[in-house]
Amino acid sequence: MPEDAVLTAERAHLDLAAACLQQMHTATAATADAGVDAWASERLGAARAERLRSLAADRGAPPFFGRTDTPDEAFHVGRRHVRDAAGDPVVIDWRAPMSRPFYQASAADPQGLTRRRRFGFADGRLTSYEDESLTGDDGESQLLREEIERPRSGPMRDIVATIQPDQDDIVRAPLAESICVQGAPGTGKTAVGLHRAAYLLYTHGEQLARTGVLVVGPNRAFLRYIEQVLPALGEVEVDQATVADLTGRVPVRAQDPDDVAVLKGDARLAEVLHRAVWRGVAKPQDSVQVPLSGRRYRIPVERLRRYVDDLRRADISYGAGRERLGLSLAEDARRQKEEAGGSPTDAETRRCARSAEVRAFCDEHWPAVDAAGLVAAVLADPTRAARGVLTDEEQELLRRAPARSVRSTRWTAADAVLVDEVAGLLERTPGYGHVVVDEAQDLSPMQCRAVARRLAAGSLTVLGDLAQATSPWSVADWTQTLAALGRPDTVVRPLTRGYRVPAEVLEFANRLLPTLVPGLAPATAVRSEPGSLQLRSVSSLAGPVAEVVAQVAQGSVGIVCADAGVDELVTALRAEGLQVEALVDDGSEPARVVVVPATLVKGLEFDAVVVVEPAAIVAAEPRGLHRLYVALTRAVSSLVVLHREDLPELLVG
Numbered sequence: 001m002p003e004d005a006v007l008t009a010e011r012a013h014l015d016l017a018a019a020c021l022q023q024m025h026t027a028t029a030a031t032a033d034a035g036v037d038a039w040a041s042e043r044l045g046a047a048r049a050e051r052l053r054s055l056a057a058d059r060g061a062p063p064f065f066g067r068t069d070t071p072d073e074a075f076h077v078g079r080r081h082v083r084d085a086a087g088d089p090v091v092i093d094w095r096a097p098m099s100r101p102f103y104q105a106s107a108a109d110p111q112g113l114t115r116r117r118r119f120g121f122a123d124g125r126l127t128s129y130e131d132e133s134l135t136g137d138d139g140e141s142q143l144l145r146e147e148i149e150r151p152r153s154g155p156m157r158d159i160v161a162t163i164q165p166d167q168d169d170i171v172r173a174p175l176a177e178s179i180c181v182q183g184a185p186g187t188g189k190t191a192v193g194l195h196r197a198a199y200l201l202y203t204h205g206e207q208l209a210r211t212g213v214l215v216v217g218p219n220r221a222f223l224r225y226i227e228q229v230l231p232a233l234g235e236v237e238v239d240q241a242t243v244a245d246l247t248g249r250v251p252v253r254a255q256d257p258d259d260v261a262v263l264k265g266d267a268r269l270a271e272v273l274h275r276a277v278w279r280g281v282a283k284p285q286d287s288v289q290v291p292l293s294g295r296r297y298r299i300p301v302e303r304l305r306r307y308v309d310d311l312r313r314a315d316i317s318y319g320a321g322r323e324r325l326g327l328s329l330a331e332d333a334r335r336q337k338e339e340a341g342g343s344p345t346d347a348e349t350r351r352c353a354r355s356a357e358v359r360a361f362c363d364e365h366w367p368a369v370d371a372a373g374l375v376a377a378v379l380a381d382p383t384r385a386a387r388g389v390l391t392d393e394e395q396e397l398l399r400r401a402p403a404r405s406v407r408s409t410r411w412t413a414a415d416a417v418l419v420d421e422v423a424g425l426l427e428r429t430p431g432y433g434h435v436v437v438d439e440a441q442d443l444s445p446m447q448c449r450a451v452a453r454r455l456a457a458g459s460l461t462v463l464g465d466l467a468q469a470t471s472p473w474s475v476a477d478w479t480q481t482l483a484a485l486g487r488p489d490t491v492v493r494p495l496t497r498g499y500r501v502p503a504e505v506l507e508f509a510n511r512l513l514p515t516l517v518p519g520l521a522p523a524t525a526v527r528s529e530p531g532s533l534q535l536r537s538v539s540s541l542a543g544p545v546a547e548v549v550a551q552v553a554q555g556s557v558g559i560v561c562a563d564a565g566v567d568e569l570v571t572a573l574r575a576e577g578l579q580v581e582a583l584v585d586d587g588s589e590p591a592r593v594v595v596v597p598a599t600l601v602k603g604l605e606f607d608a609v610v611v612v613e614p615a616a617i618v619a620a621e622p623r624g625l626h627r628l629y630v631a632l633t634r635a636v637s638s639l640v641v642l643h644r645e646d647l648p649e650l651l652v653g
């Protein structure tokens with residue numbers, strides 16, 4: 001078919017798909033709940049509202065982006081299924097098994113395809129297409145290249161049209177399989193994790209609708225950056241949170257010194273807290289009398305001991321154990337009454353379990369515990385719970401003068417994780433069916449445990465890069481993190497093709513890599529952009545930064561500097577006439593040009609990046625060199641490094 005005829009035919013299909021989508025929307029909105037009761041109607045209403053939101057989510061995006069041809073038939077592949085009035089498919093959802101060859105077929109393994117077609121769009125109009133015959137090597141797809149290189153600004157977008165085979169393998173891995181993706185900067189870890197969430201929700205909708213999917217990110221700025229991706233894929237019901245959100249049971253108002261924070265993140269604290277919770281359980285020394293429907297029944301001490309012992313050994317939470325202990329006593333009284341010929345009712349037995357006598361017994365032998373109060377008590381006097389687990393010096397490091405009350409305690413972020421650990425011992429934390437955890441290399445073992453508690457029996461997608469590890473818990477391999485996440489057998493899969501950063505910039509940043517993590521394979525960039533890297537030695541900073549920014553007419557600009565220098569730089573840049581804001585971690589929408597504290601830049605990307613004074617970024621923290629590596633790998637189009645001081649030696653080629 002001549003090219004024009006192909007375009008005409010494809011545009012007609014696009015119009016058909018758009019019309020069908022509109023019709024699906026109208027039909028869903030008009031569905032009546034004939035013949036159902038109010039409860040079912042409410043449920044149907046909620047499901048319909050979600051379906052409508054999901055149908056509306058991708059408005060504006062073309063209904064399809066690709067097409068696969070086999071000898072017998074052709075399918076258009078898009079963000080969601082589109083059917084015509086007769087129910088026949090017009091577009092196949094990218095997650096359906098039938099779409100898989102679109103992502104996986106190659107000349108070496110065509111997977112039954114005779115042709116793969118990709119479409120190019122401009123302003124929503126289908127303007128071009130490109131065919132791969134899959135019978136020979138057509139070389140790299142130009143449309144794919146253009147899509148990957150398209151300058152971006154604002155929030156992260158989906159990559160459904162261009163998911164690559166190695167990424168697709170991870171996206172479509174079975175639900176039961178936990179995966180750890182070790183990927184260099186810009187290899188698509190975050191994108192892959194989010195698309196995996198969307199894939200799992202599509203493939204295991206019913207199961208996951210019950211249990212839910214959670215995405216854990218490093219900070220609010222990051223969550224803000226990724227928040228549009230899943231809705232654009234039609235998935236509106238995914239929870240997104242930081243570890244601080246998950247563990248926000250107490251207000252965080254203080255900061256620990258580094259060495260204390262490191263200790264509080266250590267997995268041994270779990271043992272300390274476990275002991276502190278359970279040490280309140282005491283061996284009964286005497287029999288007890290409990291009331292049941294007007295009479296008192298004596299329960300002998302041996303039986304009381306057995307109830308306590310059995311519950312201690314049972315695989316239940318501390319809180320459930322306390323509740324069951326009361327019930328055990330009431331049941332005992334009930335049996336005694338039955339043996340004497342009585343027939344107590346369930347209500348009477350329950351009343352017995354709530355009686356003052358039973359409560360007093362439980363308070364003495366299985367006391368109620370308040371999570372925050374217990375952590376405050378352990379920190380005020382760590383010795384008893386920590387003896388034999390922490391050294392004497394470590395116990396002293398933890399010790400903190402007690403506050404006047406638990407409520408006035410100045411909690412730190414690490415304390416909040418400890419309180420959450422205790423809360424998890426007291427009561428089972430409800431778990432998700434799947435959890436995606438990004439930037440996982442930075443999590444402390446105790447933070448990992450907080451994430452694991454939200455997992456129940458589900459599986460994990462762990463995303464991270466050891467070379468970008470900047471926290472004090474950073475490790476040289478994934479073993480410890482995966483163990484603390486409760487999935488020690490998780491397979492680590494590498495991603496090594498870098499989609500974000502041009503080759504010139506990536507090679508420059510990669511000079512640090514052998515020092516950061518010896519032996520870690522460097523990423524290779526999918527594209528090169530001559531001139532994308534500039535190193536400039538300057539005598540003052542604000543003027544040259546303003547000059548660089550003035551040259552970037554379009555797209556986002558991130559000016560990254562050491563945290564301590566942010567305010568001064570913002571003031572100086574404003575004095576140069578630049579409209580600029582500091583990026584703050586409150587999840588608000590960032591300005592086009594932002595000054596970014598180096599500790600907030602992880603996971604983000606900008607069209608143009610200016611890294612200001614690398615030496616200061618390195619000097620600001622123990623793992624400053626890793627931080628610099630993160631900062632140097634955020635640019636999509638260009639990186640300018642401005643420095644007054646010497647560049648770190650490793651960067652000087």
Ligand SMILES: Nc1ncnc2c1ncn2[C@@H]1O[C@H](COP(=O)(O)OP(=O)(O)OP(=O)(O)O)[C@@H](O)[C@H]1O
Binds near residue numbers: 183187468602604
């Ligand atoms: N297959 C692809 N097609 C098009 N763009 C892609 C593809 N894979 C990744 N990208 C783009 O590359 C950029 C980097 O992706 P992403 O942020 O997921 O990488 P990352 O590995 O999480 O990076 P980092 O570790 O540096 O945070 C994003 O803009 C993403 O949309």
